[in-house]
Amino acid sequence: MPIEVLASRGVDTLRFGPMKPVGLVDKRTGTKNYAVVQLRQDDAQANLYNLVGFQTNLKWGAQKELLQTIPGLENVNIVRYGVMHQNTFINSPKVLNPSFQSRKNPNIFFAGQITGTEGYTESIAGGLLTGINMARYLNNQELLTLPQTTMLGALTAYISCPEHTSFQPINSNWGIIATMEMDRKTRKDKKLKNQLYAQRAIDEIQKFHP
């Protein structure tokens, strides 16, 4: 979502979104910050920093003007301007099975965000499963398909479900995990509920340990 679209939704939208100051107190005054931006070091010499969490279609002049209004960045030297990030991904529901293997060409496997999963851990976990499955394929072993009670199993089921009509990349989230029977009181206790889901996933994934 471009920052200018978020900003147009209301004066407070950004500070409850990517500029949320949760847990950040101004050490000089002891007061909670109104809104913050995060700078992430981008080179070993600490000369370059990138502004985390923003995408934009703003023209470069407008970006410069805007950035210079941020306290501390009045004299910022911008070496690369912000753009909209676009993910390239294959139509996994049509072409992949839940083992990250091409349905049509079984000797081809895909891993990472090109499959339509998004995020660091999603890519690492997906890459691991793909690697294991490629090795199993080469050794004429049955491929692993993880159960939907695990996050990776739920992700692979999601991206390879042929019924998708408008497929879009997805992150790990509890909404895709197979539901679990529990009483109403437990279901309402989000922390306990998630603990039970997580424990069930750990128990299930351990069955796949070699």
Ligand SMILES: Cc1cc2nc3c(=O)[nH]c(=O)nc-3n(C[C@H](O)[C@H](O)[C@H](O)COP(=O)(O)OP(=O)(O)OC[C@H]3O[C@@H](n4cnc5c(N)ncnc54)[C@H](O)[C@@H]3O)c2cc1C
């Ligand atoms: C600005 C930004 C911030 C992000 N922040 C987060 C975050 O905070 N948390 C999070 O979980 N995720 C975040 N993500 C998403 C996360 O970075 C990706 O989901 C993840 O890195 C994808 O991993 P990957 O290995 O699938 O792909 P990539 O990390 O893109 O790796 C693909 C690699 O293939 C190489 N490559 C491409 N074409 C070729 C070719 N023809 N030959 C050889 N090599 C090639 C590329 O150079 C690259 O190194 C962010 C993404 C962006 C863009």
